[in-house]
Amino acid sequence: MGLFPAYSLVGVWLMAWLQVIVSEVIFGVGYAVVLDRVPVARFLVEKRTWLTVVVGVAVTVLLAVPVIGWQMAGCMAGIFALSGLGVIGRSIVHEMRSDGDFWGELRRLARGECGDDCAP
Numbered sequence: 001m002g003l004f005p006a007y008s009l010v011g012v013w014l015m016a017w018l019q020v021i022v023s024e025v026i027f028g029v030g031y032a033v034v035l036d037r038v039p040v041a042r043f044l045v046e047k048r049t050w051l052t053v054v055v056g057v058a059v060t061v062l063l064a065v066p067v068i069g070w071q072m073a074g075c076m077a078g079i080f081a082l083s084g085l086g087v088i089g090r091s092i093v094h095e096m097r098s099d100g101d102f103w104g105e106l107r108r109l110a111r112g113e114c115g116d117d118c119a120p
Helices: 005-037 039-047 049-063 065-098 102-110
Strands: none
Touching: 005 039, 005 049, 005 065, 039 049, 039 102, 049 065
16 A cells, blocks of 8 residues: 555546646647637627636536536536536527528538628
8 A cells, every 4th residue: 555645636637637737738728729719609609608717617517527526526526517507507598689691601611601701
């Protein structure tokens, strides 16, 4: 087992945290680049900001599972979901009132028919 088993457990714990921290930073930077560079993602940022936030939070919580566990991740996801219900509901109501052909625009962007919308 080794001379200092508690020390090795601390080392494993610190390595797990380090891996989570590095993966969170890589995800955050990568997600920002995708949201800035990919036409469909930029469209969603403009038209459905709440959805891009939900995806970002969900991935962030999932990446933390190795150090917080599934039970705590589920609790965190539930807390975020409950606290965001009002804002998401408000956003959806406003989007339904103001959107023209959201799905048509999204399909057009996904097919690459984006014209000036494709420029980063």
